Amino acid sequence: YKYCPECGKKLIDRQAGDDGAVPFCDDCQRYWFDTFASCVIVMVVNELHEVAMLHQSYISDEHETFVAGFMTPGETAEQATTREVKEELGLDVDCLDYVGTHWFARREQLMHAFIGHVKRADFNLSSEVDGASWVALDDAPARMFPDRPGNTQHILYRHYKSKV
Ligand SMILES: [Zn+2]
Structure with missing residues (x-):
């Protein structure tokens, strides 16, 4: 300032x-x-260990994203995460695992990272999402953004992968 x-x-x-x-x-x-902005990013997984991969052309046509969004004032990171999953995919989160905070240098955002467990269901997508699919765990990294230092997608992926 x-x-x-x-x-x-x-x-x-x-x-x-x-x-x-x-x-x-x-x-x-x-x-x-x-x-700086506080944001949430959540790797949405179901009981078959499939990952919800989103196609959002305003972000990338080449790589697929996880659910993510800005926290709003008065909201906890957990509330923002549950809200974003509902808004973007139309799914209810059963439980969240917190995977810490990660600094996204390129956009100067603090990312609060979560694994969001849901029951497998069809998606009801928001207009911000051009497509989404359930992807087998081992097939997800190839669709994600490249694994550069600080890439929260891969931090989340490795965390989840080490637990299943
Ligand atoms: Zn003043």
């Missing part, structure tokens, strides 16, 4: 304990720490 989002005054750098210099508004008497 360079200007106060509340009152518009130019911010000054002020020492904030262990955090070092942080932009500060003299009028509002508050610090403005850098903010």
